[in-house]
Amino acid sequence: MNFEPAIPETKVLAIASHVVYGYVGNTMATFVMQALGCDVAALNTVHFSMLHFYFESGLLELLCSSLSSTQPIFNLFEPTEACAGNHTGYRQVRGTKASAQEIRDIYDGLCQSYLTDFDMLLSGYSPNAETVQAVGVIARDLRFRSTNKPGSFFWVLDPVMGDQGRLYVNEDVVPAYKSILRDADLILPNQFEAETLSGIPIHSLPSLATAISMLHTTYLIPHIIVTSIRLTPSNPTLSIIGSTFRPSNHTPRLFKIEVPALPCFFSGTGDMFAALMVVRLREACLEAGVTDRKSWVSGDDVSATELPLAKATEKVLASMQMVLEKTMQARDRKLAGLTEGGKGMSSSSGVEVGGDDGEGKRRYLAETKAAEVRVVRNVRDLWCPEERYEACELQV
Amino acid sequence: MNFEPAIPETKVLAIASHVVYGYVGNTMATFVMQALGCDVAALNTVHFSMLHFYFESGLLELLCSSLSSTQPIFNLFEPTEACAGNHTGYRQVRGTKASAQEIRDIYDGLCQSYLTDFDMLLSGYSPNAETVQAVGVIARDLRFRSTNKPGSFFWVLDPVMGDQGRLYVNEDVVPAYKSILRDADLILPNQFEAETLSGIPIHSLPSLATAISMLHTTYLIPHIIVTSIRLTPSNPTLSIIGSTFRPSNHTPRLFKIEVPALPCFFSGTGDMFAALMVVRLREACLEAGVTDRKSWVSGDDVSATELPLAKATEKVLASMQMVLEKTMQARDRKLAGLTEGGKGMSSSSGVEVGGDDGEGKRRYLAETKAAEVRVVRNVRDLWCPEERYEACELQV
Numbered sequence: 177m178n179f180e181p182a183i184p185e186t187k188v189l190a191i192a193s194h195v196v197y198g199y200v201g202n203t204m205a206t207f208v209m210q211a212l213g214c215d216v217a218a219l220n221t222v223h224f225s226m227l228h229f230y231f232e233s234g235l236l237e238l239l240c241s242s243l244s245s246t247q248p249i250f251n252l253f254e255p256t257e258a259c260a261g262n263h264t265g266y267r268q269v270r271g272t273k274a275s276a277q278e279i280r281d282i283y284d285g286l287c288q289s290y291l292t293d294f295d296m297l298l299s300g301y302s303p304n305a306e307t308v309q310a311v312g313v314i315a316r317d318l319r320f321r322s323t324n325k326p327g328s329f330f331w332v333l334d335p336v337m338g339d340q341g342r343l344y345v346n347e348d349v350v351p352a353y354k355s356i357l358r359d360a361d362l363i364l365p366n367q368f369e370a371e372t373l374s375g376i377p378i379h380s381l382p383s384l385a386t387a388i389s390m391l392h393t394t395y396l397i398p399h400i401i402v403t404s405i406r407l408t409p410s411n412p413t414l415s416i417i418g419s420t421f422r423p424s425n426h427t428p429r430l431f432k433i434e435v436p437a438l439p440c441f442f443s444g445t446g447d448m449f450a451a452l453m454v455v456r457l458r459e460a461c462l463e464a465g466v467t468d469r470k471s472w473v474s475g476d477d478v479s480a481t482e483l484p485l486a487k488a489t490e491k492v493l494a495s496m497q498m499v500l501e502k503t504m505q506a507r508d509r510k511l512a513g514l515t516e517g518g519k520g521m522s523s524s525s526g527v528e529v530g531g532d533d534g535e536g537k538r539r540y541l542a543e544t545k546a547a548e549v550r551v552v553r554n555v556r557d558l559w560c561p562e563e564r565y566e567a568c569e570l571q572v
Numbered sequence: 573m574n575f576e577p578a579i580p581e582t583k584v585l586a587i588a589s590h591v592v593y594g595y596v597g598n599t600m601a602t603f604v605m606q607a608l609g610c611d612v613a614a615l616n617t618v619h620f621s622m623l624h625f626y627f628e629s630g631l632l633e634l635l636c637s638s639l640s641s642t643q644p645i646f647n648l649f650e651p652t653e654a655c656a657g658n659h660t661g662y663r664q665v666r667g668t669k670a671s672a673q674e675i676r677d678i679y680d681g682l683c684q685s686y687l688t689d690f691d692m693l694l695s696g697y698s699p700n701a702e703t704v705q706a707v708g709v710i711a712r713d714l715r716f717r718s719t720n721k722p723g724s725f726f727w728v729l730d731p732v733m734g735d736q737g738r739l740y741v742n743e744d745v746v747p748a749y750k751s752i753l754r755d756a757d758l759i760l761p762n763q764f765e766a767e768t769l770s771g772i773p774i775h776s777l778p779s780l781a782t783a784i785s786m787l788h789t790t791y792l793i794p795h796i797i798v799t800s801i802r803l804t805p806s807n808p809t810l811s812i813i814g815s816t817f818r819p820s821n822h823t824p825r826l827f828k829i830e831v832p833a834l835p836c837f838f839s840g841t842g843d844m845f846a847a848l849m850v851v852r853l854r855e856a857c858l859e860a861g862v863t864d865r866k867s868w869v870s871g872d873d874v875s876a877t878e879l880p881l882a883k884a885t886e887k888v889l890a891s892m893q894m895v896l897e898k899t900m901q902a903r904d905r906k907l908a909g910l911t912e913g914g915k916g917m918s919s920s921s922g923v924e925v926g927g928d929d930g931e932g933k934r935r936y937l938a939e940t941k942a943a944e945v946r947v948v949r950n951v952r953d954l955w956c957p958e959e960r961y962e963a964c965e966l967q968v
Contacts, residue, residue, distance in 0.1 A: 181949060197682055215948055216948075224678075225677075225687075286592065
């Protein structure tokens with residue numbers, strides 16, 4: 177077991193949500209990057225009690241529709257009500273959002289103390305168009321500060337907007353993201369977000385390739401990874417497709433990696449993917465000797481499967497699958513205890529079930545909790561991913 | 573290198589400050605506990621841009637007075653002005669404080685989702701008396717929920733109030749802490765805070781022992797560690813003195829550990845100590861088989877040096893000194909680069925120095941930054957402390 181960090185000292189500014197309980201947003205991303213040796217400055221866009229801050233944007237209703245083994249079980253999930261601000265179900269979502277002004281203020285505080293020497297920026301969930309714009313301003317400022325040193329600043333942008341055909345942010349967030357995309361070095365949309373940003377419906381590999389080409393050429397985004405692609409619902413695998421454009425003409429170099437789809441809904445996997453990518457891409461680009469180039473873009477002669485982006489994605493996916501498999505096993509053990517225990521506290525699993533009101537809700541919450549990604553208990557899988565996946569070139 | 577976590581799954585609620593840049597408060601404590609395998613729910617009492625949120629409470633002026641090698645160098649440090657809210661120097665401290673109501677709201681959110689299965693609570697900096705009281709209410713609620721299962725909840729309370737003879741919180745914070753002490757299992761005052769809470773001036777080992785006895789018997793606090801004791805300024809060592817009371821009569825069992833005082837000012841070491849203590853005390857108490865007893869108190873027959881508290885403190889201090897030594901070496905390398913580089917950006921060290929205004933301030937901030945505790949780069953020292961220190965019984 178090698179205990180040397182994979183990358184030299186790296187300072188990352190991470191702008192995303194903070195939840196007290198549960199590994200999503202910055203709560204996930206900060207730990208993953210720190211565990212791999214990065215100094216992380218966490219600028220939190222929201223401070224909520226738990227995972228279910230997503231209630232408010234309607235995401236949970238969406239999550240529920242994607243659960244294969246459980247049915248929507250409490251009335252919070254009616255789509256229209258779940259999007260309304262004052263539904264009583266919301267009582268359990270507590271906390272505050274940072275305004276765009278508060279985000280700017282915190283960043284100004286860093287500037288005034290000369291604490292802007294970030295090597296990388298990772299940005300995730302922003303609650304509205306104004307905060308997306310504020311993140312864009314911060315990114316441009318950090319880019320400007322690195323002008324004289326190409327490659328000394330790199331922005332990984334996860335344009336969190338929706339999934340499975342539906343937005344869970346206000347519509348004005350879409351143009352806000354479009355207005356800041358041009359400054360990003362790597363974006364990590366899911367299939368729906370790639371459609372939304374490119375305007376190209378994705379129903380096949382060729383249309384996906386067209387969308388990636390469009391994002392490369394229109395917004396000059398050098399690196400793109402589209403996560404969680406499932407073109408047919410029955411497919412037992414998820415595809416991840418990425419590309420780094422050729423520096424001479426911005427044409428894509430497409431690669432694909434397939435991973436088994438696990439029969440479990442996890443939260444925070446997008447944040448985990450992004451955080452691991454920060455570390456592994458830096459590692460791969462250092463190995464390839466391209467970190468002194470603008471946006472770490474490999475020369476035209478490098479093939480799709482030899483791209484640092486492809487090498488990094490292989491490692492990221494291996495770590496993720498290893499941790500998620502263990503999470504699923506632990507969840508199954510907990511849920512077995514929950515079923516055996518019936519009502520009352522199942523002391524061995526620590527899962528509270530039953531009770532005299534809202535049993536459906538309790539059960540749903542217990543199941544959600546049991547599937548919390550077990551990232552702190554499996555740090556070794558972050559450090560030492562097995563060689564599991566190999567990128568292949570995507571010919572379309 | 574053993575990569576198994578030292579303790580079984582442990583859920584910790586951590587209530588303290590969050591800063592974006594710099595390892596203090598929850599930013600330090602959360603990472604340390606997660607790195608050692610704990611699931612940490614971080615409830616942040618303040619959200620500030622940087623370490624220097626302490627400006628506002630006057631602490632920085634205090635820090636500066638304790639720097640051996642550098643002088644106070646910018647006008648922020650005038651004591652009276654440093655305590656005033658609108659001093660221009662404060663422009664660089666940006667962010668928000670959580671109100672007591674916001675803290676209660678977030679906790680209510682957890683309760684309503686049945687997310688209160690915490691094994692331990694670690695509480696640190698609270699900005700005022702109301703938030704201290706809010707933390708006390710949360711702790712009592714968690715205690716109440718564990719009523720039927722002795723030892724299933726344990727509260728480590730760091731009563732952050734001041735240092736070196738001076739409060740850096742409002743005076744009403746002192747009675748607020750006194751009113752919640754009785755619910756704590758372990759408190760971690762420094763010498764000044766132990767004086768303040770006990771009302772007993774500490775100028776010698778016997779007076780320190782008297783203060784600890786008083787805290788054991790008056791507030792029924794089972795475990796106490798007084799950190800950073802320096803009874804004579806010229807002493808090249810710091811003493812750490814702890815005690816777990818005898819269950820039969822609440823008399824102290826005092827032990828002492830001495831560590832070399834490092835010639836460098838570090839921030840966040842109290843938070844690091846507390847976080848490591850959460851893990852190592854749980855580990856030692858599990859080994860001793862006392863975690864099913866109320867407050868994990870060993871029987872009367874266990875001597876001071878055999879206490880799990882003493883064993884835990886030995887490991888905590890070893891990890892800390894190992895990390896701090898490496899931090900100091902790295903700082904010295906950076907400051908050497910800063911001196912050689914003169915004005916302008918010293919690219920090798922990443923430390924910004926010079927500039928056309930406020931050079932003294934820049935230099936001070938660069939020095940502070942260079943001394944940031946290098947905790948993410950030295951996780952192995954958290955996992956595997958050397959056997960460096962041995963507790964001895966304190967006879968007074």
